[in-house]
Every structure is written in C-alpha cells, then in structure tokens.
Amino acid sequence: MSDAKTAITPTRSENYAEWYQQVVRAADLAETSPVRGCMVIKPWGYSIWENVQRGLDGMFKATGHKNAYFPLFIPLSFLEKEAEHVEGFAKECAVVTHHRLEAGPGGKLVPAGELEEPLVVRPTSETIIGATFAKWIQSHRDLPLLINQWANVVRWEMRTRLFLRTAEFLWQEGHTAHATAEEAKAETMRMLDVYADFAENWLAMPVIRGEKTAGERFPGAVETWCIEGMMQDRKALQAGTSHFLGQNFAKAQEIQFQDDQGNREFCWTTSWGVSTRLIGGTIMTHADDDGMVCPPMVAPAHVVVQPVLHKPESAAEVREFCDRLVADLRKKHYGGRAVEVEYDTRDIRGGDKTWQWVKRGAPVRVEVGPRDVASGSVFVGRRDKGVKEKESIPVGAFVEGIERMLAEIQQGLFTRAKAFRTEHTRVIDSKDDFYDFFKSPGKGGEEDGAATPIHGGFAMAHFNGDPALEERIKQDLAVTVRCIPLDGQGLCDDEGSPGTCPFTGERSAKRVVWAKSY
RNA sequence: CGGGGUGUAGCUCAGCUUGGUAGAGCGCUUGCUUCGGGAGCAAGAGGCCGCAGGUUCAAUUCCUGUCACCCCGACCA
The missing domain is CATH 3.30.110.30 (C-terminal domain of ProRS)
Incomplete structure (x- = not known):
C-alpha cells in the first residue's frame, strides 16, 4: 500500500488490457508465436493446463464419460450438413486444399496436389463425431453414449489475445447421445454443474450458471447453457458452455437407434466444452499488480523453497536442512496430489528469485537461511498476502500445516473473488x-x-x-x-x-x- | 473485415522531419566489492533498423506495396 512499486507495469487500473498481457509474459505462462494468432504455452502455463485437465478429466470419468480421439480434419461436406452450424463457423475456418509441396520459382515451395474435397481444420467436432456416432449407435442398448475428447481446435479469429481468444486453442469437447430429450437435457445440466464445480473449487472463480439468449446460442443448438465469471475489469467471461442440441445434429447425420418397440428414432445429443480460456479467466480473476496468483488446486508448484546459500560457511547445512524440508513437504498431500515443491537452488540474488516466483504466482514461498536453520524455522511468504509480509514458522509446524495453508489460500481467493463480484x-x-x-x-x-x-x-x-x-x-x-x-x-x-x-x-x-x- | 497506431539488441524505446549502413536503459556474460533481499563498479557479447520493390552515388531515414502486432468496432470459447 505504502510501497507504490509493483512488479507489473502498467497496473490494472492504469491499463487493464496491457496489464493482462504483461502478466502473461512476466509469469512465464505463454508468448506469441511466429504463427498468426497462435500462442506458445510455456511450461509454467502448460502445467496449469495439465492440472485443469487432470481435475476435469476426473470429473468426466466420475460421471461416466470415456475419452476418445477424432480426426483433426473434417471433410467439407460434413460441415455442410447442419445449416445453422455451417453459418456459424464458415467465417472462421482454416481449410486444407492441397497435400503436397513442390519446388517453385525462386526456391519457393508451392502447394500442389489439390484435394478432391477440401478438409476443414476442426473448429469443433460435432459433425465428425456425429458421423461416427451414427455408426456406433444402432440400439437403445447403445445409449447413452458418453464421449469426451481432449484436442486442439482452430477458429480463424480476427483479433486474438493470449489464452482468451487464439486461432488455435486447446480444449475438451464432450459429445453425448441419448434416447430421450429429458435424458439429454439432464446431461446438459449435469455437465454445466461439473463446470461450475470445477471453476469454483479448482480455479476459485465464482461463476453464474445460466442459459444463453437466442442471439448467443451455439450454432445448431436448441439450448446453450454457460458459466459466466466476472473479471477484475468487471467484464464477464464465458468460461464454459453446455449445449442441448435436440435432434438437430442427429437428423442431419442420421444418428438413429431402434427403441424397445422396434421403432427407428433419432437420438438427442449434447455437447459441452471448456478451453485454455479458463487460464485467461483465472489470470483475470486472481492476478494482481505483482503478477499471477495461482489457485493452489491448479498451481504448477505449491511451495517454492529458496535456500540462502551465498555464505560458504553455512551453505552445506542450509542445503541439508532444505533437502529434508523438500522431502518432507513432498510427502504431504493437497487436493488429491502430492504437494508440488519447486526447489530453487539457482545462483541468483534472493530478491530476484523471490520476485520471479511472485510474478509466477506460486502460492507459498519459503526462504531458508542460516538463521532459520539455527532456530529450526522457515521464513514463509504467501502469494495471497503482501510480498514483504513474511512470517517465521517452526519448520515442523509449517510442514504439518501446509495442507491447511494451501486450503486457506484457495478458499481466500474464492472468497475475495466472490466479494468482488457481489460488490460490482x-x-x-x-x-x-x-x-x-x-x-x-x-x-x-x-x-x-x-x-x-x-x-x-x-x-x-x-x-x-x-x-x-x-x-x-x-x-x-x-x-x-x-x-x-x-x-x-x-x-x-x-x-x-x-x-x-x-x-x-x-x-x-x-x-x-x-x-x-x- | 472497417477505423487508428506501431514494427530499430532478449525487453522497453530514442534516432528518421533536414538520407552518409546505429544508440540508451533494463536484461545477459565475466571479474571485483556487496548481499536475509528485486545491489554497486568495471569490462564484454548481442542488431543485414519487419519483408519486398522503387527513387538515389548512397535508404533505418523518402515513396509504394506487403506482412505482423497493438488499440477501438463487428465476430466469436
């Protein structure tokens, strides 16, 4: 408060859009790439995504879904089958028209071997998965069919922003087929709840569950449901969608089954997805003027241990103390996984090191120097508190209390975000x-x-x-x-x-x- | 896709109006001194000035085109 110096320039209030970009960069989450509109997700950022995947995947499996994988390319004719669907995506499709390169003038490579039917790089997979479902489903005994795919998709956006809207992004898309409308609607709502649960309990991002108006509906859907979060600039971010597709896609692609009376019926289908946009949402929900703030449930590392090793006479015992600390911490568990520890022994200045981890948003930082070793304690900084607000804690108590401390940070982030939303x-x-x-x-x-x-x-x-x-x-x-x-x-x-x-x-x-x- | 802006070192930018093949700060490397806190001093490394044409004896600088990025719209997870 009194210290005006922040790690990120500009601050949120000075220029929110620029602040966001700077956080993404300063936190080592992602960077732009030589490919238009596409990002490179760096290890620290990708690790958050891996945690998102782990969390959601567990929830999908727990609700009876199985993972599968479908082609990146979709024949143009498939996309044409559902009229509204084509119209919705036609303007943002990458299309593959050739399958070979030949030497051209001036040493350039030119595309050759034109395809008979162009292939669209999937902007979403309703059509290709629907075509597959049509083959898989014959009987009411084949239903419900509950499939999820983790994949990348491409939507040729005019204006892109790292994580929030990129030409290529990573996501999961669930696709299910059911015998009745009621069942399909129940599935739509079940997955909406899964998303809300994940957003709130893993990302600490409060969300509102609701239905989209006709104008905001997914192309081809009967109903589109969503979770909406409030970012720190008070704008809404659609963080996930769950669609009740009725029989639209089933009719377009002949996804049919015979019911127990022997009648041929069209299936009722759903689809639902969340993407790497969730990371953008997490940034805009929690990050501050000193950089990223990772909710512990998805943090790439929970605790960073920074030994103070510059004094040769004490280096060995500090190291030994830290080795033990790191090993003990790794035996602890939080949120269904072992506590993740980053043991930072790099030979750089302590201040630099601290600020790097602050900017990356590691939930807990622990500094250990000769004085701590002598007193059997550790010097602890939390990302949900001021950078200078550090506390000396006996090492045993710290290790024993780590799970609770992480839970407290997780809960604190959610409470703060929810209070912000209520206030605005x-x-x-x-x-x-x-x-x-x-x-x-x-x-x-x-x-x-x-x-x-x-x-x-x-x-x-x-x-x-x-x-x-x-x-x-x-x-x-x-x-x-x-x-x-x-x-x-x-x-x-x-x-x-x-x-x-x-x-x-x-x-x-x-x-x-x-x-x-x- | 419409309006505006910007492309010069890893990053942030100066220089261009009045053409003569480059600068600062931070970062990086090395050394010394410091250090429980984003250090100080010194010496270094690093750039065909977005790309392609044109004008010119000569282009980072002027002209044209093009690409990319950023901001505001429209569109979208």
Missing part, C-alpha cells in the same frame, strides 16, 4: 440507472486508444426477452445479456421472480445478468 453486481430497475451504470465514470465520451475504462459490472435487470431490444442495448452500450440465470444462486433478493422490464414496461419472467463481455 447491482440490481437495476430503471433504464436511466442501467445506462448510467455502464457509462464511463468521470469522462462522458469514448476516448479511443487510451486505457480501457473500468466501470459497470453485472446488472441484474428484468428483460422482456425481445432480441431487438437486446440488440439495441448492445449497440448503445456494448452490453449484452450474459445469461438468464438458474434460480438459487444468491445473485439478488428477488431472484427468479417475475417483474417489469425497465426498457419496455412489459412483463419479465425474471432478472437476467447484463454485462460487457470478452
């Missing part, structure tokens, strides 16, 4: 209040090129459901309905109750969540 969520009942809420504070107009002004948040307001009205508000304020929330999420007092739409005076079924979004 407002119940709004008049059009004027609504417009005021989303207008830049102080300055009236839009200044371009400057720092993104931080204002607004989530507005809980009634809505008559008219797409034209939603479009007009989007034009006016760049604000959209993020979701029509499920009841019972504690978003406001009269949650789920009918009321009056402040824009039209018409009847509204319930308050919806309005916000600017990524």
